[in-house]
Amino acid sequence: MLLSANEILLFLAFAGLTGLVLWLLLRPLRAGASSVPQDVGESEIAIYRDQLAEIARDLDRGTIGEAEAEAARVEVSRRLIAAGEAQAEAARNVTKPSDPRWRRGAAVALALGLPMLTLFIYLGEGAPGLEGQPIEARLDKPADELPVEGLIVRVERRLKDNPDDVAGWETIAPAYVMLGRYEEAVRAWTRAMIAGGVTAERLAARGEARVLANEGTVGAGAKADLEKAIELEPMEPRAQYLLGLAELDEGNREAALTRWKALLASAPADAPWAPAIRGRIDAVEGRAAIAPEDEPMIRGMVEGLAARLAEEPNDIEGWIRLVRSYDVLQDREKALEALETARKTFADDAEALARLDNLSPGSTAPR
Template sequence: MILWMVLTLLVALAVVGLVIPLARPRKAVDAAATPTGILADQLSELDAQAAAGTVTADEAARLRLEIERRMLAEAKGPDAPARPLSEKSLLRLAFGLAAVVAIGATGLYAVMGKPEIASANAAAAKAPDGTAAPPPDHPGGDIPAMIAQLQAQVARNPNDAEGWRMLGWSYFQTGQFSESAEAYDKAATNDPANPEHRSAQGESLVQAAGGQITPAASAAFRQALKLDPNDPRARYFLAVEKDQAGDQAGAMADWIALINAAPEGAPWVGEVRNFVEDLARERGVDLTGRLKPVSGGAAPRGPSADDIAAAQTMTPDDQQQMIRGMVEGLEGRLQEQPRDAEGWIRLMRARMVLGEPAAASRALKQGRAAFAGSPAEQARISEAAKGLKVPGA
């Protein structure tokens, strides 16, 4: 009831603010207060002074000429803005618009408003036993709610490395990269044997610095490599550091070595390979014989500039067939290697673009099922599905 009273008051204020400017009556213009009226008074006063002899005839004639010139100039000024409607018509228009605003605002809130959200979130923040509820693993879950729950969780148990890791991931997804780096640092402190915490911290620091490999990020990557010399994220970004320092050949060699050492079916290798091939093409670097052949289980490559140019010469049917082939290839790989959240998101996006919402909904369900033991990844897939307007999201 209180909420509706507040909303009624706000609508009333909006209505008043709309009606007053339109319904306000026009004020009569005082002719004596206009510039022309003032000059006319000066002219009368000049005639009185000439009659009294306080000014000479020549001086009076000169002043009269100047005043009359100014009166003509003022007379050519812009007219007052005209009202296209009469006072009664404006009044009807004002109250009509006010009615539309009031009815529209009330109807819109009745359809889209959710006055129960605050209480529902507060209830969901705790589990029945009074502890923080786990991150949502259902379509209604959202990252901001997860962040609040995880903050409460690590506040109660600051030694919870997994809680800090999930909080760092959540911050990263919402663009809070500095906070993400701090959370990953806490995770690494509580679980120092896990190299992924340090490499994730380094990536967050890179994002916070706008893509630059800062000394702190470099240190985090190097700590990750001490724990796991094959950590792909640390190796990739340390190659980026070389490239930013001007050692382009060294960076390219490191990226090639990273791709060639990738385990069979690694979900990230396709993206890194695409990046390296495009960069080599841009810089005129010959990669012949330097990259291992793409195996059947590798991630399908996205279209290159040559692919796009070739597609532009195809007929619409051929283009559609090519696109469907790429999408089906992605879906086939995900059936074999389902633990790829980014792949499921790409598949949902492709299905929606192709106008296949039922297939996108199926991909959403399969993606959630693939991460049944990882609420954070489920929430990521669900958030992406909601943004894509996938049915069931």
């Protein structure tokens, strides 16, 4: 069977990688073979011998006296003896080179064994017969047969060639939200507004993505989007709902309820979002707020928030949400406990304490 060019390149890459690994493993063996002791200090000894010969010649020429020559010979001889002893000590400390036959055997074992072991593992655990799955072939399917990730890749490619495709940006932004890629959703809604203009719906959608990216808190950027949205369309449902949440987090319970009730009053009878707003109003007013089947899931989310605050306690917005959540769940004991912990955490923050003082359990969901 003939190999394709890609397969040939792949095998060449594997061969090169294997060769590099073998070279690295065999280097110590080669170093061991060349570690035969050299004549340590031999040059220094030769210098001292030459100095003794030079002293003798100077004495014969009469350039130095006998006393000077004797003193010089004693000093050079002392250094010569010290150099000889150092050479002997170094020779004793040099490790005897290993048996070259052992090195050759180890080199052969590595050179043959490593590729064979790699091939054995690949044939046993890999899938050499698996056909290639090019990205183009995987994306060349009807949209309803593709996973969300595949749809996103397809739309991203289309948008790369046509960045002014408003429908593409409006399609991909909710998909990013579905996958938890909130910052990318914010950018997608921005591109949709650049290409197609600013609308209340797009501003509300971008504001929602910013809230999700901020772990459910309506920050300054999100709030600006939501307020601009209701300027363009006063009863934009998503913007009104999220602004109500912001008011609730700020302790302005009545403002949130007024906003949501006004939204319901103006809603069509069949508005799909109306039941969610009614449920939220019921939760805040303390009526049958949570369906029994939903309570385990909601409690799990609240306990997750509590666990995060135990690790990162310096989050005043998080503590406010936690106290209110316990209050909505009718769990007064945990609400009081969370409130006390928050007060201890922000004991030196007057502004935070003032906000916490407005959170007496029961204020958000009177019994």
